[in-house]
Amino acid sequence: MSELTLKTGQEGTTAEQFRAYLSRLRAGDMGALPAVGALLVLVALFGSLSPYFLSLINFANLFVQAATLMMMAAALVFVILIGEIDLSAGVTAGTGMAIFVKLQIGGMNWILALALAFVLALATGWVIGTFVARIGVPSFVVSLAFYLAFPGVMLWILGDGGVLRLEVPEVSAIMNKNLPAWGGWVLLALCVVVTTLMGLWDRARRTKAKLPNRPIVFLFIKVAGLIVLGGATVALLNMNRSQSVIPGNEIMGVPLVIPFALVILFIATFTLDRTRFGRHLFAVGGNPEAARRAGIKVARIRITAFMVCSVLAMISGVFNVSRIGNVESAAGKSIVLSAVAAAVVGGVSLFGGRGRLAHAAIGAFVIAIIDNGLGLIGMSAGVNFVVTGSVLLIAATIDALARKRSGGSIART
Amino acid sequence: MSVPVVQLSGIKKSFGPVDVLKGVDLVAHAGRVTALVGDNGAGKSTLIKGLSGVQPYDEGQVLFEGQPVELNSPRQASALGIEVVYQDLALCENLDIVQNMFLGREEISQTTLDEASMEYQAALALQSLSVKTVKSVRQKVSSLSGGQRQTVAIARSVLRAAKLVILDEPTAALGVAQTEQVLQLVRRLADQGYAVIMISHNLADVFKVADDIAVLYLGNMVAQLKTSETNHNEVIGYITGISQQVKA
Numbered sequence: 001m002s003e004l005t006l007k008t009g010q011e012g013t014t015a016e017q018f019r020a021y022l023s024r025l026r027a028g029d030m031g032a033l034p035a036v037g038a039l040l041v042l043v044a045l046f047g048s049l050s051p052y053f054l055s056l057i058n059f060a061n062l063f064v065q066a067a068t069l070m071m072m073a074a075a076l077v078f079v080i081l082i083g084e085i086d087l088s089a090g091v092t093a094g095t096g097m098a099i100f101v102k103l104q105i106g107g108m109n110w111i112l113a114l115a116l117a118f119v120l121a122l123a124t125g126w127v128i129g130t131f132v133a134r135i136g137v138p139s140f141v142v143s144l145a146f147y148l149a150f151p152g153v154m155l156w157i158l159g160d161g162g163v164l165r166l167e168v169p170e171v172s173a174i175m176n177k178n179l180p181a182w183g184g185w186v187l188l189a190l191c192v193v194v195t196t197l198m199g200l201w202d203r204a205r206r207t208k209a210k211l212p213n214r215p216i217v218f219l220f221i222k223v224a225g226l227i228v229l230g231g232a233t234v235a236l237l238n239m240n241r242s243q244s245v246i247p248g249n250e251i252m253g254v255p256l257v258i259p260f261a262l263v264i265l266f267i268a269t270f271t272l273d274r275t276r277f278g279r280h281l282f283a284v285g286g287n288p289e290a291a292r293r294a295g296i297k298v299a300r301i302r303i304t305a306f307m308v309c310s311v312l313a314m315i316s317g318v319f320n321v322s323r324i325g326n327v328e329s330a331a332g333k334s335i336v337l338s339a340v341a342a343a344v345v346g347g348v349s350l351f352g353g354r355g356r357l358a359h360a361a362i363g364a365f366v367i368a369i370i371d372n373g374l375g376l377i378g379m380s381a382g383v384n385f386v387v388t389g390s391v392l393l394i395a396a397t398i399d400a401l402a403r404k405r406s407g408g409s410i411a412r413t
Numbered sequence: 414m415s416v417p418v419v420q421l422s423g424i425k426k427s428f429g430p431v432d433v434l435k436g437v438d439l440v441a442h443a444g445r446v447t448a449l450v451g452d453n454g455a456g457k458s459t460l461i462k463g464l465s466g467v468q469p470y471d472e473g474q475v476l477f478e479g480q481p482v483e484l485n486s487p488r489q490a491s492a493l494g495i496e497v498v499y500q501d502l503a504l505c506e507n508l509d510i511v512q513n514m515f516l517g518r519e520e521i522s523q524t525t526l527d528e529a530s531m532e533y534q535a536a537l538a539l540q541s542l543s544v545k546t547v548k549s550v551r552q553k554v555s556s557l558s559g560g561q562r563q564t565v566a567i568a569r570s571v572l573r574a575a576k577l578v579i580l581d582e583p584t585a586a587l588g589v590a591q592t593e594q595v596l597q598l599v600r601r602l603a604d605q606g607y608a609v610i611m612i613s614h615n616l617a618d619v620f621k622v623a624d625d626i627a628v629l630y631l632g633n634m635v636a637q638l639k640t641s642e643t644n645h646n647e648v649i650g651y652i653t654g655i656s657q658q659v660k661a
Contacts, residue, residue: 008548013531021444033496205522274525283516286505293503294517295488353507367591 004211011212032359034398035346038366038391046373053376056241060255063237064175066368067257068319072339073346073364074268074357075312078305080343081272082285083352084132084139084311088124088146089339090332093317095150096120098157098327101164110168117315125310129303139306147333154329163328166321174260175323177254184234187259191230194266196223257319264315268308269357279303285353341388342367345395366391416479417442418462418577418608419495424473425475426459433459434470435632439629440625441577441608446599448619449612451629452652457612460629461579464496464610466490478576496570497579500586506555510547511535513554514569538572539564542601546594560591564598580659584618596622616645630654 012020025033046053072089096117097336103113124146130141141357158164166172179187206213234254242251272278283291284301292298316335321327340350346363348355367388374384417440425560426434441447451457462468464475464488475482477493484490490497504513511528514535520527536550544564547557554562563583570637583599584592599622613619616644619626620640627637629649634652650656 004533004536004540006540006544006547007549009530009551203531205527206532206571209533211529211533270525276519276521276526279512279519279526280509283505283512286507287503289501290503291507293487293499296517336588353505358660 008100008211010206012215013403014215014217017214017218026394030215030347030398031143032347032356032362034395035362035366035378038345038395039362040368042366042369042373046369046376050373050376053223053373056236056239057243057251058372058376060241062365062368062372063258064255064273064323065372067255067261068316068323069335069338069342069368070364071285071316071319071359072263072335073360074265074315074343075309075316076336076343076353077272077348077357077360078116078281078309078312079139080266080340080350081281081352081355082302082305082350083350084305085143085300085340085350086139086306087143087336088128088150088192088314089309089313090334090336091147091154091355092121092124092310092332093148093313093320094327094329094331095153095157096314097317097321097331098154098164098329100156100280101166101321101327105164109366110170114171114318116318118311121310121314122307125307125396126303128310129306131304132306133299147336152406153327154327158327158329163326165326171243171318172325173322174257175255175319176280177256178237178251179256180253181238182252184206184238187254187262188230191262192223192226195226199223206288209379256323264312265361267355268312272357276285277301277304282353338367338388339364341392341395344392344399347395347399349399363395415442417476418478420476420479421460421464422474422476424460424463424475426456426468426471437556437629437632437634438637439610439627439634441610442625443576443608444603444606444622446603446609446611447475447625447627448629449610449629450621450648452615454631455629455652456632457629458581461497461581461610461612462488464495464579466495469614484635484636485644491573494574494576494579495579496573496575498563498570498581498583500581502566504554504562505564505603506554507553509551509553510539510557510565511550513565514538514572531536531589534572535568538568541605542568542571542598543654544568545624550628555564558591559587560594563587563591563595567595567598567602571607575607577610578602580609580611582612582614584613584615592618598638616648619648620645624651628652 005025016137052058076086077090094136099120100113100117103116128139128142128146131137132139155162172187199222203213237254238252240250240252242249272281278298280291281299283294283296284298288298318333320331343355343360344350344363345366346355346359346361348360370391371384374387419441421439423438424434424437425432437460439460449457449460452479458469463470463484466484466489469485475484482493487562501516505516508516511532515531520531522530532550539547539550542564547561554565557565567578567580580599583595587595596618599609599611603624623640625637626648627641628635628648630651631654638648647656
């Protein structure tokens with residue numbers, strides 16, 4: 001085999017790689033930086049305005065509050081990447097949870113009842129996807145129809161009271177119980193091991209293909225960053241955050257929802273980045289006609305994307321019902337729009353084909369912190385909505401300007 | 414001369430009452446660039462769509478490397494080694510060069526995409542065509558110039574182990590320097606042993622790069638000439654229908 005003379009973007013010393021990164025930034029390819037920047041600014045702002053914001057209990061609370069939104073944002077990323085939208089993701093989750101709680105109260109085994117909720121998710125995703133991909137109805141309209149219809153279904157299920165209590169301790173535990181202290185450290189160790197192994201695996205494959213690798217110091221930096229940030233988070237969450245001074249009333253440990261969310265986000269990211277389905281999803285979002293000519297079954301990819309979206313949304317619904325402890329007939333109506341905002345703040349393009357799941361997760365944190373922080377400094381819900389809307393507009397504008405600079409076209413075919 | 418890679422004889426195709434192709438013959442040899450010229454509506458696109466399996470011919474024989482073959486779907490054509498680079502290139506701008514070159518035929522190892530292997534092969538395919546202008550094979554297509562995109566699209570057909578590469582107006586949207594680059598690329602493609610059919614409206618390009626010139630006029634192949642034995646005026650004569658050549 002002959003030597004490669006073409007560049008692959010991974011050769012060069014650490015300094016050269018760093019300069020290349022800076023020039024990408026200048027060219028408008030900012031990735032998650034705007035969202036991370038917004039995150040830091042908001043933390044500093046609310047931290048200085050409210051003594052309570054940086055307290056241990058609120059720190060843990062933020063993770064729990066953000067988890068539901070983060071999962072919904074992850075769900076929407078799958079459809080936004082193909083240039084579609086699913087407004088009904090929230091109410092689908094709400095309806096699924098209504099079915100779950102109703103059946104469980106009626107005496108059904110809770111695991112079976114929960115499984116039925118996920119069957120509903122798969123079916124709803126398939127129906128929406130089929131209307132969009134096979135019949136050609138715009139996804140905005142199809143999902144709007146479900147958005148209007150499902151609250152009605154919830155009303156039938158929930159009856160006159162309109163509210164049903166969750167009585168499954170296993171599900172309540174997700175949002176209300178914590179890992180023991182050692183569990184948090186094991187979780188962090190697992191994250192470090194997986195990150196390191198995947199980094200080394202990629203390097204080994206490149207070496208085997210006789211391709212240059214980035215200086216290994218970049219992997220060290222990544223793992224070191226994970227250890228420092230993750231270690232600090234686990235250490236803080238493992239401290240007693242209870243306001244009570246009575247012995248035995250301590251609250252400590254990593255909230256149980258965190259390992260759940262991490263595993264699901266890992267699987268979803270892995271699917272998007274490392275599987276054929278993920279690649280085809282991006283291709284369909286970028287240029288459906290090119291994807292079709294390359295032999296990709298475009299309709300099937302679209303339908304699958306809607307099904308994945310509904311399933312992830314249902315997980316978000318489980319998180320929600322676990323936190324709130326009940327289901328009511330308007331469940332999931334407002335979260336979808338916040339989740340779209342989270343994705344856009346995280347740099348996921350509504351035109352399709354561009355964006356990363358992890359960035360949408362950071363976007364979800366931004367939206368969750370605005371909600372949490374404004375509440376703590378005593379602002380009304382009205383202010384909260386206005387600020388959230390403004391942040392969304394700013395994020396979308398940054399995205400549009402960055403795209404203009406990088407010379408990419410926003411035209412869809 | 415050796416067995417042609419593709420030999421069409423008596424190809425007919427009509428859409429309702431309109432006969433678009435009225436018994437066309439065409440030969441393309443390995444290592445040679447065959448330019449397909451003709452005025453709008455002469456049947457160039459219809460002829461190419463048949464070869465690529467998109468719109469099967471009504472009548473006529475297709476010999477591929479001397480064997481009679483059926484071309485009823487793009488998949489069949491692709492399996493034989495016929496690749497078409499359309500004018501709109503069919504690239505995903507949001508993906509990088511490697512991802513585009515392997516789109517729809519991604520390589521998998523250990524249950525995941527084998528990015529390293531694909532990157533190596535893509536770089537090798539581009540190198541084999543002496544492509545030097547791309548900064549990195551991991552550049553997004555949205556950051557490439559028109560000529561570079563054409564290059565990626567052509568290299569993709571090379572990667573797919575094509576024997577016959579059909580180029581639809583490869584220089585139509587390009588500036589002077591980029592046209593020159595793409596023409597050189599077309600030449601190298603043939604020099605490496607691929608049979609190339611190039612549709613073009615630009616006779617200057619045709620005379621620069623083609624070995625043979627096939628002229629369609631109103632659904633008839635009025636001439637298939639060696640470039641070295643003809644000139645602009647003769648070809649224009651055939652294209653406009655002023656000259657007629659009796660078919661063999």
